[in-house]
Amino acid sequence: MGSAQEPTGDLLEPTGGLPEPDVAREWLQTMTLIRRFEERAGEMYARAKVGGFLHLSIGEEATIVGSARALREHDYLISTYRSHGHALVRGTPPENVMAELFGRVDGCSGGRGGSMHMFDIGRRFMGGYGIVGGNLPIAAGLALASDYEGSEDITLCVFGDGASNQGTFGETLNIAALWKLPVVFMVTNNQFGMGTSLQRHSAVTDLQRKGESLGVPGVRCDGMDVLDTYAVLCEAIARVREERRPLLVEAVTYRFRGHSMADPEQYRSKEEVARWRERDPIPAFGERLIRAGVIDEDERRRIDEEAIARVDGAVEFADASPFPAPETLYDDVYVLGEGSSGWYSVRTTDPVQDASEGPPPSDRFSQADGRDEIPQQMSDALAHGEDGA
Amino acid sequence: MGSAQEPTGDLLEPTGGLPEPDVAREWLQTMTLIRRFEERAGEMYARAKVGGFLHLSIGEEATIVGSARALREHDYLISTYRSHGHALVRGTPPENVMAELFGRVDGCSGGRGGSMHMFDIGRRFMGGYGIVGGNLPIAAGLALASDYEGSEDITLCVFGDGASNQGTFGETLNIAALWKLPVVFMVTNNQFGMGTSLQRHSAVTDLQRKGESLGVPGVRCDGMDVLDTYAVLCEAIARVREERRPLLVEAVTYRFRGHSMADPEQYRSKEEVARWRERDPIPAFGERLIRAGVIDEDERRRIDEEAIARVDGAVEFADASPFPAPETLYDDVYVLGEGSSGWYSVRTTDPVQDASEGPPPSDRFSQADGRDEIPQQMSDALAHGEDGA
Amino acid sequence: MQGRRLMPELRYREALGAALREEMRRDERVLLMGEDIGVFGGAFKVTDGLLEEFGEKRVRDTPISENTIVGVGVGAAMAGLRPVVELMTINFALLAFDQIVNHAAHIHYMFAGHARVPLVVRMPQGAGHQLGPTHSHCLEALFLHIPGLLVATPATAADAKGLLKSAIRDENPVIFIEHESLYGVRGEVPDGDDLLVDFGRARVARAGADVTIVGISRMAITAERAAETLADEHGVDAEVIDPRTLRPLDLDTILASVRTTNRCVIVEEGWPHGGVGANLAALISEQAFDDLDAPVRRVSGADVPMPYSKPLEDIAYPHEPQVVAAALDTLGVGAPAGGGS
Amino acid sequence: MQGRRLMPELRYREALGAALREEMRRDERVLLMGEDIGVFGGAFKVTDGLLEEFGEKRVRDTPISENTIVGVGVGAAMAGLRPVVELMTINFALLAFDQIVNHAAHIHYMFAGHARVPLVVRMPQGAGHQLGPTHSHCLEALFLHIPGLLVATPATAADAKGLLKSAIRDENPVIFIEHESLYGVRGEVPDGDDLLVDFGRARVARAGADVTIVGISRMAITAERAAETLADEHGVDAEVIDPRTLRPLDLDTILASVRTTNRCVIVEEGWPHGGVGANLAALISEQAFDDLDAPVRRVSGADVPMPYSKPLEDIAYPHEPQVVAAALDTLGVGAPAGGGS
Numbered sequence A, B: 001m002g003s004a005q006e007p008t009g010d011l012l013e014p015t016g017g018l019p020e021p022d023v024a025r026e027w028l029q030t031m032t033l034i035r036r037f038e039e040r041a042g043e044m045y046a047r048a049k050v051g052g053f054l055h056l057s058i059g060e061e062a063t064i065v066g067s068a069r070a071l072r073e074h075d076y077l078i079s080t081y082r083s084h085g086h087a088l089v090r091g092t093p094p095e096n097v098m099a100e101l102f103g104r105v106d107g108c109s110g111g112r113g114g115s116m117h118m119f120d121i122g123r124r125f126m127g128g129y130g131i132v133g134g135n136l137p138i139a140a141g142l143a144l145a146s147d148y149e150g151s152e153d154i155t156l157c158v159f160g161d162g163a164s165n166q167g168t169f170g171e172t173l174n175i176a177a178l179w180k181l182p183v184v185f186m187v188t189n190n191q192f193g194m195g196t197s198l199q200r201h202s203a204v205t206d207l208q209r210k211g212e213s214l215g216v217p218g219v220r221c222d223g224m225d226v227l228d229t230y231a232v233l234c235e236a237i238a239r240v241r242e243e244r245r246p247l248l249v250e251a252v253t254y255r256f257r258g259h260s261m262a263d264p265e266q267y268r269s270k271e272e273v274a275r276w277r278e279r280d281p282i283p284a285f286g287e288r289l290i291r292a293g294v295i296d297e298d299e300r301r302r303i304d305e306e307a308i309a310r311v312d313g314a315v316e317f318a319d320a321s322p323f324p325a326p327e328t329l330y331d332d333v334y335v336l337g338e339g340s341s342g343w344y345s346v347r348t349t350d351p352v353q354d355a356s357e358g359p360p361p362s363d364r365f366s367q368a369d370g371r372d373e374i375p376q377q378m379s380d381a382l383a384h385g386e387d388g389a
Numbered sequence C, D: 001m002q003g004r005r006l007m008p009e010l011r012y013r014e015a016l017g018a019a020l021r022e023e024m025r026r027d028e029r030v031l032l033m034g035e036d037i038g039v040f041g042g043a044f045k046v047t048d049g050l051l052e053e054f055g056e057k058r059v060r061d062t063p064i065s066e067n068t069i070v071g072v073g074v075g076a077a078m079a080g081l082r083p084v085v086e087l088m089t090i091n092f093a094l095l096a097f098d099q100i101v102n103h104a105a106h107i108h109y110m111f112a113g114h115a116r117v118p119l120v121v122r123m124p125q126g127a128g129h130q131l132g133p134t135h136s137h138c139l140e141a142l143f144l145h146i147p148g149l150l151v152a153t154p155a156t157a158a159d160a161k162g163l164l165k166s167a168i169r170d171e172n173p174v175i176f177i178e179h180e181s182l183y184g185v186r187g188e189v190p191d192g193d194d195l196l197v198d199f200g201r202a203r204v205a206r207a208g209a210d211v212t213i214v215g216i217s218r219m220a221i222t223a224e225r226a227a228e229t230l231a232d233e234h235g236v237d238a239e240v241i242d243p244r245t246l247r248p249l250d251l252d253t254i255l256a257s258v259r260t261t262n263r264c265v266i267v268e269e270g271w272p273h274g275g276v277g278a279n280l281a282a283l284i285s286e287q288a289f290d291d292l293d294a295p296v297r298r299v300s301g302a303d304v305p306m307p308y309s310k311p312l313e314d315i316a317y318p319h320e321p322q323v324v325a326a327a328l329d330t331l332g333v334g335a336p337a338g339g340g341s
């Protein structure tokens, strides 16, 4: 994770607007890693190694690194279905993120969630969520818990411009303001909700203001500039941590790729995309560091090569990781054992052991799920799964 | 309904801020009728003539008459579970509103809806709705239809301060602003959502501003003053009708009675209630008319006596109206016949005729509802109903 | 009398309040959220007095924002608290269906067990008070369909207390469905903080040999009364079973009973199509196929939105006569009730 | 070949598009609303080209506000329009459940028939594309429970077109459930603007005498394939029935078939508890009690949130082998599949 020392905008002072060299280097490394990771994920998707939807943040890396690095390790981060970068920036090894995309047991969500549902509770990354707007109330709940327990933690809740039209936006901002919850709501304004441009989906396009009449003041940052994003988020987070009330931050950015892999992009012009690409946050920051003498061309190349190598390793790791075993299908539908009530709590959840009693679900779930369709399903399922896997 | 001539704030000029004498008289009559009607409804509730919840608008009559009288006959009005007054102001005979409270066939909703679900489509009163915030999207849909058909109609959507925290508030205001829908959103701020005061449920308590950052500008009116309410609504409605975009109006008022009949009112002080009662909109307007020489004490008394007499008649009528017949239980679950598809469309919906074939629902609904539980239900139901009725 | 007072008599409402109070005293992490549960004391007064004892931090009045209230509960639960959310009636839970199903129910599985959502969502259901089509429905069938949820439908004061305490201690999201008509009903409630009622264990309300009657939620009471009538007026000895929880479901107890009575009637207040009764009738017809001497009979609410008018509301949900008739029908006694093969 | 081309072959997606186009041409009051249905052409391209033909007034891109989009449809329908709302997947319909159930479904009844809600809500469901636990479920059972709604689940291009045209012309709110895996599938579609498919009429996809297989939504196709295998490899002659609509339900056709085959298997992709299969199994066991030689068998999706990982997703919903095994089981052929009495 980021520098152990308290993140503050002042960090930017020492070297004329730039952070400490090591910090600056780490930002560039992480943005580059996210970029290379997602480019490769796209290739793997084309090669059918990855299924489902794949939403890439390419172009939005500065909003990810600039905001997450303004957090303390204990602060919560919660995001959307576009969250590979959020897992990576929090320190989830690329190996486990790639393995999730591959649907393998070593995936950070055990292969259960896929691209849209990354998770790493150990690093306080409380997940990517597939329901637009679904993560806002949950963020307020995380912040409520922080206050309840008297901790200083805050929650950074990331969502898109399109999500600001969802009912949960108004409901959650009102509750957060009313209850003085320490949440920074960061709307990643990449100009589109899928194929619908901001002007066509939101009556108010000055999104930093969209929370005002709900009781949540807002600020804006340049989401193409990791320095500005970091500075603005540091200030916002410090205020929220101190004043214990929510703020809204609009990070203005752009999605270089399609909404997901299957997107003809007829809703925007090549020219518009090209214009934004000129502001690509990674080269921009790299040059800035070179100009400031923090790194030189060689080091920049090395950073890129390291990122590529790291992603190579992640792909290898993911490919070597096994698929979940068919008999795990019914695991973790419920928490069994300690602390859970009812007959099923006394059953073991060890699938291997249960399997030996086979078919386990008919045993473990019989009463909850009726007696025939599940064994039927599972016995066939197992058969099917084995030649399928 | 109100004066046939176009409602405009100018109406208020001729007699120093007062409308034409006939108009002024009608407003006082209608506010008085609503008041006497609801007082009587409360008594009928105590006598178990009325069931369910009974939400009275006593104290809020000026918001009802002042706003509805600013509408044209063709404009839509849609409200909440607190809507006896909205039916009455639109011209629904007190007889039918009382019959609805009594659950009789002559009720404006055929006894199906009760106090919370009044309806009179012929008078463009598009209903009271029991789900807080549920009527906002529907209002936007009504306004969309007006635009779609190129009519000049607008929609007045009435809801409470508590409803402004519901997700539909943000979603609907955004869509209405984005699509330029002719809706006046009127939040009847009676200071409480049930037992929760405005300050305890809404982060922003200046409700006229609550739509601003969603793209809907707002104004406020004194909901205890029918003249101010009328003047502000006339202007708002005229703007909305002309500019084809939504406005929010906050009508500041107070609920003199409990939230519903079963409310100990521990959440507010007798003094607070007493202070607001001093501003009772009906006596206030009556005196104003007397001072202006529009009416005299006798006429004021006559108006009150007429209202009481009218309500007496309504109670008599309601009491004489029959309860819905048990065999009508399954009527109007679906529109049958013309325009509806599938086997059931060729079935008659005449309950009498069906009944003679008895048991009708097993015939009419057999395929949709299975063969045994419905006849079972109904045959017993009928039996039960008869000794029940 | 003294003998019977060994167990205190509590109203269903008071039993729920006691469960909340005891669990809040036992576990600092338990907090309550809901509309008007604090200052107002709760729309049905279940939480009455809890604000005074535990303060605003743990008894939180919320704005009217059902989906977000539940979602806040989900997040707080993921972060280690034990939130109990009250929704004023089950009808309003439809506004929170996304947070309940797509989030609360599925997060544990979606994240491979790395996250837990020990959340309880409490709400009453049921007709009988003329609240009309937006306030009166019984929707337990919508929730029992969802893997990841536990669903409780207590019918007695004792079960209300014991199941709620279990629900609060459970690591899974629990949909806790109360019944408006039962809040005022008194029943004996065993004392003692740790008297839990396990999920997945049915209650045999009455032993009998001739026909098995399964009653859901309030209908367990209606079924008991019907059983008395069957005994007194028809010499029929009915066994009455209240599953108490629909997820997990104690099918074994029901099957064991049907295997001795060979006849079964299921009584529910909700809609017939895809209802609890359909689910049970399917399971029983499958599992006890050779033991059934007559089709499983369902007595359900009418397939209509609940009307306001009293005589219509009265006939739109089941009462003893229908249950008695259905039971007799499975025994071939009394007029066969139309349809059927 | 020429002979067979009398009927044009269309993809399921194109058949839906044709239905929308024809009805929009026929009736000025028909308009479309949904997320990305216009400029983007629809998440699954069903509405592709309609914006160009009918313009922004009648093909309206909406913000991401499911509950309100449906509610706007309710209001517009009450005012005389014929709105067709597209939700991107059925999972998101849970956000709109209040407007669908408490409003669309109940307004006509609640207001004693004085108001009508001729609204169609279209949305796809189904697994098979590794969309994981928030995008893959089959939820038809939640909707068939609700009186006031009509529910259609077309499995072929012809039914997709014919049922959607009927739905748009219907005076009632219709939940129109498409299947993601079928969008690309071609099928013969009868020409002619007025070729409607009535609600409440099942389609007998294959005649047979040994066992009745009822398949819901995409599972009607799976059932047909299973029937071929049963014929080819086991000499079993299965009758395959696709109800096409779940409300109203053509129970007569299913019962008539079961009365001749005396055996029934129901195949659904959704969850087993309180699913479509449970509802049908209950009805059939009740209505055809004396005609059944074996318990009605259900083959359903697994009782889990849909996992992302391919091998897990594959085994979480039914395929031909399970249907074949279940059918053989009702005939007492092949290994009895565990459990049961």
Ligand SMILES: Cc1ncc(C[n+]2csc(CCOP(=O)(O)OP(=O)(O)O)c2C)c(N)n1
Pocket: A082, A130, A131, A132, A133, A159, A160, A161, A162, A163, A164, A190, A192, A193, A194, A259, D035, D064, D066, D088, D092, D095
């Ligand atoms: C409730 C819900 N509705 C619709 C969708 C389909 N969908 C997925 S992403 C998306 C666009 C979201 O746009 P935005 O919030 O701006 O985030 P971005 O994709 O631009 O990062 C839509 C409509 C969904 N996943 N959930």
Ligand SMILES: Cc1ncc(C[n+]2csc(CCOP(=O)(O)OP(=O)(O)O)c2C)c(N)n1
Pocket: B082, B130, B131, B132, B133, B159, B160, B161, B162, B163, B164, B190, B192, B193, B194, B259, C035, C064, C066, C088, C092, C095
């Ligand atoms: C969705 C929903 N949640 C809760 C309720 C219960 N309820 C009925 S009225 C009410 C308070 C509404 O307050 P407000 O919007 O200010 O309207 P008022 O009653 O003051 O007129 C509540 C919580 C409901 N009917 N619907």
Ligand SMILES: [Mg+2]
Pocket: A160, A161, A162, A188, A189, A190, A191, A192, A193, A194
């Ligand atoms: Mg966006």
Ligand SMILES: [Mg+2]
Pocket: B160, B161, B162, B188, B189, B190, B191, B192, B193, B194
């Ligand atoms: Mg209020």
